[in-house]
Amino acid sequence: MASSLEQALATMVCTFHKYSGREGDKYKLSKAELKEMLNKELPVFGSKQMDENEFRRIMNDLDHNKDSELDFQEFACFMACVAMGFNEFFKGCPAPQTRKK
């Protein structure tokens, strides 16, 4: 059975392809696909309240090669940034207790 980290990586890859395959280039996220992905998969971003300007700024920051789409590499950088944000957020929190029976 896959470890939880392996499952997390597979989820990351599958989630990218679930949205990237919807329109245009199958292997890149368009603006609309990114928006939908943020709404559905990362609601922690509060993307519902994110206005158009804010969304455009995020897209602009993530789109390193400026082709107006996010390829997997750009998406992976984004996920790494989100993970670093989570790491900061959870710093100092007690490690989850392993239940003893």
Ligand SMILES: [Ca+2]
């Ligand atoms: Ca791009």
